[in-house]
Amino acid sequence: xxxxxxxxxxxxxxxxxxxxxxxxxxxxxxxxxxxxxxxxxxxxxxxxxxxxxxxxxxxxxxxxxxxxxxxxxxxxxxxxxxxxxxxxxxxxxxxxxxxxxxxxxxxxxxxxxxxxxxxxxxxxxxxxxxxxxxxxxxxxxxxxxxxxxxxxxxxxxxxxxxxxxxxxxxxxxxxxxxxxxxxxxxxxxxxxxxxxxxxxxxxxxxxxxxxxxxxxxxxxxxxxxxxxxxxxxxxxxxxxxxxxxxxx
Amino acid sequence: xxxxxxxxxxxxxxxxxxxxxxxxxxxxxxxxxxxxxxxxxxxxxxxxxxxxxxxxxxxxxxxxxxxxxxxxxxxxxxxxxxxxxxxxxxxxxxxxxxxxxxxxxxxxxxxxxxxxxxxxxxxxxxxxxxxxxxxxxxxxxxxxxxxxxxxxxxxxxxxxxxxxxxxxxxxxxxxxxxxxxxxxxxxxxxxxxxxxxxxxxxxxxxxxxxxxxxxxxxxxxxxxxxxxxxxxxxxxxxxxxxxxxxxxxxxxxxxxxxxxxx
Numbered sequence: 001x002x003x004x005x006x007x008x009x010x011x012x013x014x015x016x017x018x019x020x021x022x023x024x025x026x027x028x029x030x031x032x033x034x035x036x037x038x039x040x041x042x043x044x045x046x047x048x049x050x051x052x053x054x055x056x057x058x059x060x061x062x063x064x065x066x067x068x069x070x071x072x073x074x075x076x077x078x079x080x081x082x083x084x085x086x087x088x089x090x091x092x093x094x095x096x097x098x099x100x101x102x103x104x105x106x107x108x109x110x111x112x113x114x115x116x117x118x119x120x121x122x123x124x125x126x127x128x129x130x131x132x133x134x135x136x137x138x139x140x141x142x143x144x145x146x147x148x149x150x151x152x153x154x155x156x157x158x159x160x161x162x163x164x165x166x167x168x169x170x171x172x173x174x175x176x177x178x179x180x181x182x183x184x185x186x187x188x189x190x191x192x193x194x195x196x197x198x199x200x201x202x203x204x205x206x207x208x209x210x211x212x213x214x215x216x217x218x219x220x221x222x223x224x225x226x227x228x229x230x231x232x233x234x235x236x237x238x239x240x241x242x243x244x245x246x247x248x
Numbered sequence: 249x250x251x252x253x254x255x256x257x258x259x260x261x262x263x264x265x266x267x268x269x270x271x272x273x274x275x276x277x278x279x280x281x282x283x284x285x286x287x288x289x290x291x292x293x294x295x296x297x298x299x300x301x302x303x304x305x306x307x308x309x310x311x312x313x314x315x316x317x318x319x320x321x322x323x324x325x326x327x328x329x330x331x332x333x334x335x336x337x338x339x340x341x342x343x344x345x346x347x348x349x350x351x352x353x354x355x356x357x358x359x360x361x362x363x364x365x366x367x368x369x370x371x372x373x374x375x376x377x378x379x380x381x382x383x384x385x386x387x388x389x390x391x392x393x394x395x396x397x398x399x400x401x402x403x404x405x406x407x408x409x410x411x412x413x414x415x416x417x418x419x420x421x422x423x424x425x426x427x428x429x430x431x432x433x434x435x436x437x438x439x440x441x442x443x444x445x446x447x448x449x450x451x452x453x454x455x456x457x458x459x460x461x462x463x464x465x466x467x468x469x470x471x472x473x474x475x476x477x478x479x480x481x482x483x484x485x486x487x488x489x490x491x492x493x494x495x496x497x498x499x500x501x502x503x504x505x506x507x508x509x510x
Contacts, residue, residue, distance in 0.1 A: 002348055002351075003348060003349055003351075005348075006344075006345055006348040006349065010334065010337065010341075010345060013336070013337065013341070014334075014336045014337075017336055018336075079334075082331065082332075082335070083328060083330050083331050083332035083333075084332055084333065084334045086298065086328060086332045087328075087332040087333075087334075087346070087349075088349065089297075089298060090296050090297065090298060090321055090324075090326055091321060091346075091349040091350060092318050092319075092321035092322035092349075092350065092351070093318070093321075093349055094318060247298060247299050247300065248293065248298045248299070
């Protein structure tokens with residue numbers, strides 16, 4: 001337990017100390033909220049869908065979590081290159097604990113980031129549908145964070161340097177975000193796009209956030225929770241396996 | 249304490265460690281010498297569970313590291329050749345992190361951290377981030393950290409690289425003490441032959457993946473009929489300078505610095 005805690009603490013301390021990173025990574029969500037939210041607002045309204053910013057905000061919260069989580073997971077590549085990973089790998093601690101501590105720490109940072117973006121969207125003009133359901137939103141933020149931090153860590157276990165990083169961003173992170181229903185409603189999509197959105201893990205996170213923040217849901221909250229729990233568990237198991245195989 | 253039989257490690261078609269066997273007794277200080285790229289670090293990585301051997305057997309304190317990784321990991325401490333500190337943590341936090349990972353009892357934890365940090369004269373800087381430390385200070389901290397949990401075996405992979413003679417002496421005094429009082433087995437590599445001569449009970453010389461000579465420093469000198477261990481070493485391994493394959497690390501450092509503000 002104490003070993004998981006100390007690894008968690010380390011990740012959180014690193015996050016809190018990199019203030020420029022925290023602030024820097026707020027730029028993108030704010031830009032999306034303002035440019036897309038207000039830019040597409042009038043068209044969205046004319047299409048009879050109501051306010052676009054109300055629709056967009058949960059998706060942008062999910063986006064900021066996605067990015068922070070994946071980066072936190074992949075931060076392990078730095079640790080490998082700068083040797084610190086070795087220090088944890090020779091310690092008499094089951095590797096699964098090390099992996100768990102890292103993932104929990106990275107996920108905590110991602111949840112923080114999600115909460116900050118939520119507060120910013122409220123300032124910009126987003127309305128919370130029910131304060132009671134905010135706890136539900138928190139649950140979804142935690143699930144999204146855990147899943148993508150674990151995914152990032154699993155990917156980083158297989159990479160020894162940043163050569164493949166751009167590939168991951170362009171072929172995994174970006175599609176996962178753009179095709180998740182974060183930017184557009186999933187109802188009435190062409191079948192191909194609908195299919196992709198259905199197998200996109202983030203879709204369920206975004207949907208859960210939509211439900212708990214605005215009261216609308218595509219899949220239903222039960223499905224969202226179940227899917228996220230199952231895939232998070234699966235990626236944690238796979239990640240632990242890959243992590244235990246790391247050789248330096 | 250350490251028993252190695254017919255150990256082989258191949259990377260693709262390159263054989264880094266080529267069928268070596270040796271024993272290290274309990275409470276022995278064992279020097280593992282060789283030119284760059286001879287296979288020293290690869291051997292240490294295999295002994296410390298960071299690499300899996302291609303073939304051959306290893307026993308650490310009677311345990312097979314392949315079968316019981318965690319048990320073996322609990323029995324040794326290591327000071328790595330290249331840095332392994334967390335730059336974004338303070339010196340004290342790095343020590344604390346290590347103490348928790350190695351389950352140093354809470355009661356002795358704070359006391360021992362203070363003692364060791366005073367020993368390497370970093371106590372005044374305990375709350376500074378490690379990234380602001382000079383190379384020598386990092387090295388000292390790393391050494392202090394390696395001694396924190398009083399292991400049965402300690403691996404020192406070129407521990408004194410870049411240290412001034414004062415600190416080097418200091419460190420060896422500590423190692424000798426630990427060796428005397430707690431019967432700690434010491435396995436070290438170094439390029440300073442005089443250091444090996446002075447401290448090692450026994451030495452093995454590895455070159456191109458093979459152990460080419462072993463014995464006490466005196467025996468090696470006798471065997472080659474040389475005055476100093478350095479001459480004996482050169483006699484055994486030849487004068488040609490070895491090339492070591494460059495790592496991607498330098499590239500990474502430039503990349504990281506590009507991202508930094510200062």
